[in-house]
Amino acid sequence: MKVKATDIAQMNSASEVIYDALRVAITRGDLAEGETLRQDRIARMFNVSRIPVREALMRLEEQGLVTTQRYRGAVVSALSIEEIREIFEFRALLEPEILRYSVERLSPDRLEQASRSCHLFATETDSSRWGDLNRDFHYSLYQDAGRPYYLQVVKTALGRVERYLRAQLVLTDGMARARQEHAAILAACMERDAETAARLTREHILAAGRSLVDILVRQNEAHATMLTETGAP
Amino acid sequence: MKVKATDIAQMNSASEVIYDALRVAITRGDLAEGETLRQDRIARMFNVSRIPVREALMRLEEQGLVTTQRYRGAVVSALSIEEIREIFEFRALLEPEILRYSVERLSPDRLEQASRSCHLFATETDSSRWGDLNRDFHYSLYQDAGRPYYLQVVKTALGRVERYLRAQLVLTDGMARARQEHAAILAACMERDAETAARLTREHILAAGRSLVDILVRQNEAHATMLTETGAP
DNA sequence: CTTGCAAAAATTGGATCCAATAAGCAATAT
DNA sequence: ATATTGCTTATTGGATCCAATTTTTGCAAG
Missing domain, CATH: 1.10.10.10 (Winged helix-like DNA-binding domain superfamily/Winged helix DNA-binding domain)
Incomplete structure (x- = not known):
């Protein structure tokens, strides 16, 4: 058969x-x-x-x-700016920790896969695919951590904010910065430097979070101003 | 009206x-x-x-x-010993962090509430109520952290392992130890010593986790031995 | 006595139908 | 003109019914 x-x-x-x-x-x-x-x-x-x-x-x-x-x-569901800030802070706590567990166990195959994901993300021009590719890169590095519960929680957390992340990548220099930071994280993983990889991941997430919150605050202010000027309720 | x-x-x-x-x-x-x-x-x-x-x-x-x-x-759902270990490790990462945010913001009312919960837990003799009272104590300290997302995740995590916790409290000196550790955590909170409170919470959770895993491993071994001796599959 | 297997019973996933509630609209009173 | 009330429609929560699948049972053969 x-x-x-x-x-x-x-x-x-x-x-x-x-x-x-x-x-x-x-x-x-x-x-x-x-x-x-x-x-x-x-x-x-x-x-x-x-x-x-x-x-x-x-x-x-x-x-x-x-x-x-x-x-x-x-x-x-709509998230308030504060809720978004909190979830990024939360990710910035968990993801470095997972990576710390993962770095020493990363198999050559997995590093190869992460490397491919990193490259795909860096070279993709269609912004609608950035969310998927960003996710692929990060999760490929977490897969070998042997911490399925952590991973599931991180996935839920990212799932809540992913819709806002595209704005951050598109509306600022976020994409260029993310490319660099991903490359640096990957390099640290390849050198089995868990602490550096974890620190870079934390900074990567916090930076993206701050940038996104900035954007949303500005949007809010612009919106509020418009309402005031036109005299709308 | x-x-x-x-x-x-x-x-x-x-x-x-x-x-x-x-x-x-x-x-x-x-x-x-x-x-x-x-x-x-x-x-x-x-x-x-x-x-x-x-x-x-x-x-x-x-x-x-x-x-x-x-x-x-x-x-x-049944959790494997490894899954239980992972969830305790996970709680030991998150709960100290929440407490760190919370300590400086704890209102007098809240400290009073936590104190009552601590006392109720310490004096309850009905083991079927220990789960609820333990939960009340910990959550009362986390309430003021201003981190609803963290709190929700911690609640889910504790909800997964709570059923096993009673065994840990009943079958060992867990209850006596928990009483002491809760008191110490509460004292640190009252002195607004966030770092000590966080450290004690982490150790409290890790100790309970290790103790529980020990119990489960022994139960498993006893069970396996019995099966071997009786020649069961 | 055990094994293999077909029919019967139990159970789940889903469709259809009904009751409870919300939302929109017209009529009336002030 | 506006607020209030009653009516009509849209929508949800739940009950009942049916089909697909699994589990159990009964029975025959080895």
């Missing part, structure tokens, strides 16, 4: 498929924050009933990606 | 009530790990259909408290 067998028992249920699709759409920013997700509309999009849609929405809410009010539906 | 109004819109839906009840039952250890949760049975217990039950199970799975296989139902 020359068949590529796939484990049908492990195939995704409808609610999982919908959950994944919505999660990706939200983290990519394809769904605007504050947008309400109508069960019926999503059900028609996937050609299913509302049952699996509601199950997917429950899981998204548990991840903090949507917010639900009874009988009023689910809306894509 | 002299009516005590309560926000009916914020009242819990059936799926939330069921979710909370199951979450508490699992973290308390009232449901054994590996036990399968039948939708129909739970639905009858709460006098509802299976729909809200399934929604609750989805959310529990997202929290890692149950594990689901398609068409085979949900079972209470």
Whole structure:
């Protein structure tokens, strides 16, 4: 037999498929924050009933990606600037720690993979792909840490702020800086210098966080000014 | 109008009530790990259909408290010893950090509350209440940190291992030690010594984790020996 | 007595239907 | 003109029903 067998028992249920699709759409920013997700509309999009849609929405809410009010539906969660700041601070605590565990265990294959990811990120011009490639680079370095729980928590945290990160990369010199910082982190990993790699990662995340918060504060101020000038409420 | 109004819109839906009840039952250890949760049975217990039950199970799975296989139902998640070790290590990283942020901001009321919690924990003889009281003490100290995201992550992490903690408190001198360590942490907080409080918290969590892992390893070895001696598979 | 297997029962995932609630709109009173 | 009330529609939460899948049971053969 020359068949590529796939484990049908492990195939995704409808609610999982919908959950994944919505999660990706939200983290990519394809769904605007504050947008309400109508069960019926999503059900028609996937050609299913509302049952699996509601199950997917429950899981998204548990991840903090949507917010639900009874009988009023689910809306894509919006983060305040302070919440974004906190999540970057949080990542800046966890990710260096994971990397510290990981550096000594990085296999040659893994370093090769990280190197490729780093290069792909550095040379990609389509900004809509930057989120994925950034994620690939960081996670490739964390994979060998032997800390699945840490990794899962970091993934959730990044998932919450990823939609805002693109703005930071596009609207400033963020992309150029990220390229350099990724290269430096990778170099430290290759030299098995865990402390340097961890310190660079912490600074990388904190810098991106500060830059992003700056952008958002300025946007807020601009918006507030406009409202005042036009006399809107 | 002299009516005590309560926000009916914020009242819990059936799926939330069921979710909370199951979450508490699992973290308390009232449901054994590996036990399968039948939708129909739970639905009858709460006098509802299976729909809200399934929604609750989805959310529990997202929290890692149950594990689901398609068409085979949900079972209470079991953690390996290594996973438990990792989660304690994780808590030992996060909780001192939260406390560091919190110490300088602790209000007199909050210190009073923490003091009461500490005392209640120290004097409670009913071991089934230790989990709640331990949680109350720690969280009262974290409340003022102004880091809701950290706090939520810590709550999830503790929720995963709480069921094992009782064993640690009961089967060793864990309770006596915990009493002392809590008192020391509280004292450091009252003196606004953030670094000492953080260090003590880290050691407190690491010690409990090591003690728990020891217990579980011994249990495992005893079990394995028994199986060998009786010739069971 | 054990093993293999087909039918029956139990269980889950999902569709359809119904009741409860919110949101929008028209009619009325002030 | 505006605020209040009642009606209509849209939407959600949940119940009931059906199909797909797993698990158990009964029975025959070795």
